[in-house]
Amino acid sequence: MIINKQVNVLLILPIVFTVQSCKKMLEISPPKSEISAETVFKDASTATAALTSIYYKMAGNEGTSVGLDLTKISGVYSDELQNQNSNYRNYYLNFMNGNAINPSSMWSVPFTYIYEANIVLEGVQKSDKLNEKVKKQLSGEALFIRSFWFYYLIELYGTVPYIVTTDYSVNQKLPGLSQKEILLNLITDLKRAEELISSEYMNGNTNGVTVDRVRPNKAAVRALLARVFLTAGEYVLAEQYSTQVINDVRYGLAMLDEVFLVNSVEAIWQVAISFDNSINYATIEGQYLLINQPNPDVSLSRHLLQAFEDGDRRLKSWVGIFTAGPKDTLYFPNKYKLAISNTPIERSTILRLAEQYLIRSEARCRLGELAGAAEDISLIRNRAGLGIFKTSSQKLTFQAIVEERRREFFCEWGHRWIDMKRLDVVDSIMHKEATFKGAIWATYKKLWPLPESDLNRNPNLKQNPGY
Template sequence: MWYGSNSLSYQNFYNNTVLPSTADISNWWNSAYSQIYAANAIIEGVAGSTKLAQADKDQLTGEAKFVRGLLHFYLLQLYGDIPYITSTDYKVNISVHRMPSAEVYSHSIEDIRAACELLPEAYPTGGRVRPNFYAAKALLARIYLYNGTWAEAADNASAVLNNTEIYIWQDDLSKIFLKESRTAIWQLMPRTATRNTDEGATFIFSSGPPPLVALSEGLVNAFENGDLRKTNWVKGVTNGTTTWYHAYKYKKSRTSTPAQEYPIVLRLAEQYLIRAEARAQQGELIGAKEDLNKIRNTAGLADTEAMTQAEILDAILKERRVEFFTEYGHRFFDLKRNGKLDDFLLGTKPDWNSTDRLLPIPQSEINLNPNIAPQNPGY
């Protein structure tokens, strides 16, 4: 729920009033493609190097392909059909076309599979801020899930879950989002040594009404009685008459010496729920329920009562809602890929239209390259 100033651009997303000319739309697009260009420059530069050791070449190329696949995957979720850029040649890039989603998925999978072949199993530095083989496998499991390739999604999730030396399940929910968490697969390092997460700085507030955002009543009420995630990951703030709730996965809203929390992009719980969903889609209902119950039991809940395939898939979707809220768009993308956005948002989100499932392509980009027209529906 949005409580911020009308002058802040994020209100446009809450009210569904974004336009092809909205600055954030082009900023996100340009930022992503700028990073993709950098990844391509690394791949090309490393390939042409005669000085780098082969192990370093593999590491750097694997990381760059991981980043390239990741960024295109997120661009696809936000904008729909997009160009997949694999060159730094401006003469080529200036006239690229948007690719159908199936082709974007195929290229992303190709990049992440290549990363799997190049990256080592061990993390190359302290912490988990540079991707390793298992980070690539975890991302690959997610992409296969979104693409509906169930067997491959389950297999790649299992590759991560079976490594119980690097990844150790944590029953204490208060420790999941610490930078030393053994359930973290890939984290981002904050920009300074004393800075904690942008999530903490954005979501946490100490008095009401909230300065920016608060959790919706629908989310707060979605937790079952006794769910320890609500106790550990949600915090109420009251002014005596009204209570608002904020995400409390990350506990630090300010700096600390040293930083105690790193933003987690990939974590172990997602792999269990990826495998649960992929198994259920293939009719492996017992295994699907085992994975689902792993998450539920850690949250202090009893085993699921779901029995049929449809019931189990619904239970997994509900579990993902209370497990991944405020984490990199999981909920929005889950509803979209399951065809349920209108079911949950129509009539509850301001001015929601079915076409709001995608952001508009920045008008400035269409002006520069008419090949990426037409504009997305609704804009």
């Protein structure tokens, strides 16, 4: 089929251009690639491959995924998941340090992707062979993906170096910038990306469009901007940008069992497994989150399960049950229902429309537009088979948004952990959760420790307080 051929082109080409990602970001020297950067940026196909290699890796085509790591580690660290073996025990007990007990992939891999995005930005800018349409598209996507990963870095670590060049001699000396400073930079970069990037989903050669939603488009940029504006407290702009995405006729709320399918109407941006390599996962989430044998790494927490109202269809559609014995029943995230597949049926979904409704609802609530906020909450609840939300106060509306986000986005890209901090409920929740877990909670733990190895290489970086 034509669709599959388009996807294959997109997924095979990224293998051509690789970066030395095994080194820590802050010590990366000029990268070696299978073909020179000068050659890469003479041709639209290879230039596109330099960018889409990031999406290829994000999907789990190399057997692992930092998005999966984020889901599991933030899930056990907060109140979504409980660990079933020793692999995540320290994170479950809210214990980290800058050395061995450290989710280093959450630091090093995003910086590698940022570095690769900078390679694209510089290569495209210097190229005199690429046409302007291709240069704009690739530059817009590179700005988007760089911003996307910086968003996660500041949410997890707070102060981080803002790296916008491939010059390692500069990068290894950069001081950290605050979350507020980086948010301002992200807004600038994303607005520029919005100007450059196509409204359509581009194919693997950046010379035509496709139905596959595996490369960011203008709607994806606007969706991320809405999230960033909400985080920055710019509620008018958060409402405006989320509304632009909601009003785009290509997107809608899908049936619960169709949300995570290939090119779901709800999907704004997905990343795809290539079925032309040795990986036969349906999705990385399906491979590692579904439970089909005893003693898995993680399972859903009791407190998450108790958060669902009676009659909530998400509990039936998105929660799986595994019975290991008469008294051993485990619950697991069942949003992605296939572990193994040789055809594209499900696809890892990073940005989806439901988030835009709840971004707009929260923005409206904070602006005092309670009726509009309640309407957006009700749309999400109605899909789940629940009654409409009737608002009576700003406080109750805000609480409803917190709970709806918890039920809607569990085990998706760290939403719950990031929400707890952004909504300023992390301490109240985690003190109770720590008592249940047998852990000790302290406010400083809401930011994770920077790896000591990178602190030793860059004296201008400072460890987060408490570590």
